[in-house]
Amino acid sequence: MLKFSAIGLDHRHIYHLIGGLLDAGAECAGYWTGTTDPRVVEGVQERFPSLNAFDDRTALLEDPSVSVIVCAAVPAKRAEFAVEAMRAGKDVVVDKPGVTSFAQLEEVKRVAAETGRIFSICFSERFVVPAVEVARRLVEEGAIGDVIQTMGTGPHRLNKGIRPSWFFEADQYGGILVDIASHQIDQFLVFTGSKDAEIVHSHVGHFGDSTSADFQDFGEVLLSSGARRGYIRVDWFTPDGLPTWGDGRLVILGTKGTIELRKYLDIEGRPGTDHLFISDQQGTRYIDCSREPLTYFKHILADVQDRTETAMRQEHVYTVSRLALEAQATADKRRQV
The missing domain is CATH 3.30.360.10 (Dihydrodipicolinate Reductase; domain 2)
Known part of the structure; x- marks a missing residue:
């Protein structure tokens, strides 16, 4: 069973990122409590009371059993957290927008290519x-x-x-x-x-x-x-x-x-x-x-397992991000x- 953890609990979209992966059959190793909005953390605790809370995100990034990091941080911080996670050997699923600048987009593309990790944006609509x-x-x-x-x-x-x-x-x-x-x-x-x-x-x-x-x-x-x-x-x-x-x-x-x-x-x-x-x-x-x-969450888990692009082409993620920035x-x- 694939494991994931949640980092960046600043937006309520973290609920469907966590819930979607759980429903798809993944196991959550826990979530980092760092936030700009304590109500979001409280919402996670109410919806998923059995999940473990961590005050230090390093423990989640360094956990070798964790394959995926989900993130709904402040939008301007999502790329930074994604790069950190990919360099730690994790695939990443972020809330939209995944990047807020062209520089962030180029860094995400470069690190994903260097590490071979998946950078996926959950376009919830x-x-x-x-x-x-x-x-x-x-x-x-x-x-x-x-x-x-x-x-x-x-x-x-x-x-x-x-x-x-x-x-x-x-x-x-x-x-x-x-x-x-x-x-x-x-x-x-x-x-x-x-x-x-x-x-x-x-x-x-x-x-x-x-x-x-x-x-x-x-x-x-x-x-x-x-x-x-x-x-x-x-x-x-x-x-x-x-x-x-x-x-x-x-x-x-x-x-x-x-x-x-x-x-x-x-x-x-x-x-x-x-x-x-x-x-x-x-x-x-x-x-x-x-x-x-x-189907998205089941497909992204299959992509993590098989190194495929059934949930969404990686290039599509980059193209949507670039067009929104333009x-x-x-x-x-x-x-x-």
């Missing part, structure tokens, strides 16, 4: 959403023909009162396009079957009245891959009245039909998550995807007037 698993299968089966365009939205609730200070510092979270839009860039490449893309236009802005003007609360990206196009909108404007953290959607336009995912709720409609709507030459239908098994670096920056 694909890998932890059953509806996306179903949509990918439908596209691969040709249900909507050739994909022409994707439109992905990633609205989030701000929850300002419970956010740590780094959450509002661009040099720590990487900017809204690096932080959030990497999800939608990943999905564009996957559903259009593209190995790379071009950032046609990107924009970031500040419109809210509860945060500093330096905080990016809105962003959009237009990207292309040959004749394929993708539009992305991300923001921090989910209203408190919505019963979940964000009404994330993905629309996939094909030559023979359209798929729309309502990932987290069907507003004023069906209860629960993972709603898929498809329209094609025969008509329209609805698919409840909530019971679809997730979109952020070239973004038109406008403020509310």
Whole structure:
């Protein structure tokens, strides 16, 4: 049985990294208690009470029985922890964004190549959403023909009162396009079957009245891959009245039909998550995807064992990261007037 440990308990996404690997059959050797947000550590203790806590991460890095390190540290620190883990002989699974600068991306690539270790980013809006698993299968089966365009939205609730200070510092979270839009860039490449893309236009802005003007609360990206196009909108404007953290959607336009995912709720409609709507030459239908098994964590364990790339190509990880960084670096920056 493969063992993993958790380092960097600064974001709540650590819960699905730990839980996903446990569900896939791995064993957790423990977690490092270092954090900028004690509530995240408390959440791990509540969800996984049997796991061992370590005050020194060195013990976890030097444990020869540990094969994988999972990390949801402050975004600007994730690459540093990943490099440390790879040099200790561990494969790495990090929360998105895995890097927040071009320099970090180049260092991660270099160290991964030198050590032969896996550097994987868990793009949770694909890998932890059953509806996306179903949509990918439908596209691969040709249900909507050739994909022409994707439109992905990633609205989030701000929850300002419970956010740590780094959450509002661009040099720590990487900017809204690096932080959030990497999800939608990943999905564009996957559903259009593209190995790379071009950032046609990107924009970031500040419109809210509860945060500093330096905080990016809105962003959009237009990207292309040959004749394929993708539009992305991300923001921090989910209203408190919505019963979940964000009404994330993905629309996939094909030559023979359209798929729309309502990932987290069907507003004023069906209860629960993972709603898929498809329209094609025969008509329209609805698919409840909530019971679809997730595959990423089982695949990453197989990749660690067999040194394969079934969960995600290593080059894909780097390409998504680079495109998000390019979109952020070239973004038109406008403020509310």
